[in-house]
Amino acid sequence: MPKSSTKPFKRGDHVSWNSEAGRVRGHILRVHTEDVDYKGYIHHASPDDPQYEIRSDKTDHVALHKRRALRLLKS
Secondary structure, eight states: OOGGGGSOOOTTOEEEEEETTEEEEEEEEEEEOSOEEETTEEEOOBTTBOEEEEEETTTOOEEEEEGGGOEEOOO
């Protein structure tokens, strides 16, 4: 895995991830560095392993994902 893949993402980055419906693209809204309760589920996060809150480009659906599930897209 390339070294750049461990670089943290920041708010506004355009990323993609796999979902049941296929590859999804969206922009990062927030970076959570502490556990966050989202839709009744606790998503575990820390400064070393944050959760990224992302809004889908197509549906406006908001999802939370860890760094390892995301791929940075070129603008």
